[in-house]
Amino acid sequence: MFMLINDIKNQIQNLEDDIKKLKLISTSNDIDLSDKINHLEQKLKELQNKACTKTPYEKVCISRDIKRPTTNDYIKRICSTFIELHGDRLFKDDPSIVGGIGKIDNFNVTIIGHQKGNDVHENIKRNFGMPHPEGYRKALRLMKQAEKFKRPIITFIDTPGAFCGLEAEQRGQGEAIAKNLLEMSKLSVPILCFVIGEGGSGGALGIGVGNEICMLEHSVYSVISPEGLSSILFKDPSKSKEASEVMKLTSHDLKNLKIIDKIIKEPFNGAQEDVDLISKKIKSFIVDRLSYYETLSEAEIISQRYNKFREIGRCL
Structure with missing residues (x-):
C-alpha cells in the first residue's frame, strides 16, 4: 500500500x-x-x-504505521512545559497511558494519551498502546485533579483497544472504562479529544468523552478492528479490507455522522510526513477552543458535552 x-x-x-x-x-x-x-x-x-x-483500509494502514507520531511526540511540540505524573494510587503505573500537567501558550492543561512505541522494544514496554485497568484509573485520577485545579483536559487517542488479557479482566478492565465514561461526562472543565492514530473500541472511549472530538485526517475510530469485524461478519479475519469498507471508521465518515467535530488535514503520507505541521494545527485548535470555553460557566460546559453525545445517532 x-x-x-x-x-x-x-x-x-x-x-x-x-x-x-x-x-x-x-x-x-x-x-x-x-x-x-x-x-x-x-x-x-x-x-x-x-x-x-484513500480507501478506508489504506487509512487503517496509515493509522497503524510505526512511524506515526505518538502522544509524546505531540506533547514535546505543543507544550512549553510538561511534567509527567505516574501511577493510579491503587496498583501501579501503566506506561501505555501517559499523562501530566502542561502549558500551552497561556493555558495550564492536563494532557492524557495512549502511548505506542516508535520501535519494537518500546512497543513491548508500552504494551502496543493497549492499557490495563490501572491505565484508565491513572487517567481518571489526573482528570479529577484537573477539575479540582480548574485545568482543561486534552486527550490523545491512539490504541487498538484496551488490553484483553486475563490479568486485565481480573483487575476490572470493564469497570475501569465504564467509570471513566461516567466521570468524564460530569467533569466541569472542558475536554478536547484528538484521535491521532487508531481509535479502537472501549479502549479509545475510556479517554474519549469530550466537549469536542477532533480526528487527524488519516486516523480511524471504530467499535472494533477490521480484523475483528471480518472474523464475526465473514468468519474470515483475512477479509479485513472488505470489512473496513462497511465500518464507517474514517474521519470523513464520522464527521458526516456528526460523531466528531473537526478533521485536521494531513500531508500526503500522513502525519508522519510532517509532525511539526500537524502539531501546529493541533495547538492552534486547542488555543482557539479553550479561549471559547473560557467564556462558559461550569454548568454550560457540562451541558454542552451532554447535549453533544445525546445528539449522536439522532434520526431526522
Whole structure:
C-alpha cells in the first residue's frame, strides 16, 4: 500500500518538474507549448485527486504505521512545559497511558494519551498502546485533579483497544472504562479529544468523552478492528479490507455522522510526513477552543458535552 502511495507521489513530482521545464522553455524561446502543458496539468490533477482519495483500509494502514507520531511526540511540540505524573494510587503505573500537567501558550492543561512505541522494544514496554485497568484509573485520577485545579483536559487517542488479557479482566478492565465514561461526562472543565492514530473500541472511549472530538485526517475510530469485524461478519479475519469498507471508521465518515467535530488535514503520507505541521494545527485548535470555553460557566460546559453525545445517532 505504501509502495503504491510512494509511486503516485513520485509520478506527481515528475509531472510537476516536466511542467516547470516546459513553461521555462516556452517563455525563454517564445514557443507555444500550451497544448502539452495543459495535457500534463490535466494528468497532474487526476493523479493528485487519486492520491487524496484513500480507501478506508489504506487509512487503517496509515493509522497503524510505526512511524506515526505518538502522544509524546505531540506533547514535546505543543507544550512549553510538561511534567509527567505516574501511577493510579491503587496498583501501579501503566506506561501505555501517559499523562501530566502542561502549558500551552497561556493555558495550564492536563494532557492524557495512549502511548505506542516508535520501535519494537518500546512497543513491548508500552504494551502496543493497549492499557490495563490501572491505565484508565491513572487517567481518571489526573482528570479529577484537573477539575479540582480548574485545568482543561486534552486527550490523545491512539490504541487498538484496551488490553484483553486475563490479568486485565481480573483487575476490572470493564469497570475501569465504564467509570471513566461516567466521570468524564460530569467533569466541569472542558475536554478536547484528538484521535491521532487508531481509535479502537472501549479502549479509545475510556479517554474519549469530550466537549469536542477532533480526528487527524488519516486516523480511524471504530467499535472494533477490521480484523475483528471480518472474523464475526465473514468468519474470515483475512477479509479485513472488505470489512473496513462497511465500518464507517474514517474521519470523513464520522464527521458526516456528526460523531466528531473537526478533521485536521494531513500531508500526503500522513502525519508522519510532517509532525511539526500537524502539531501546529493541533495547538492552534486547542488555543482557539479553550479561549471559547473560557467564556462558559461550569454548568454550560457540562451541558454542552451532554447535549453533544445525546445528539449522536439522532434520526431526522
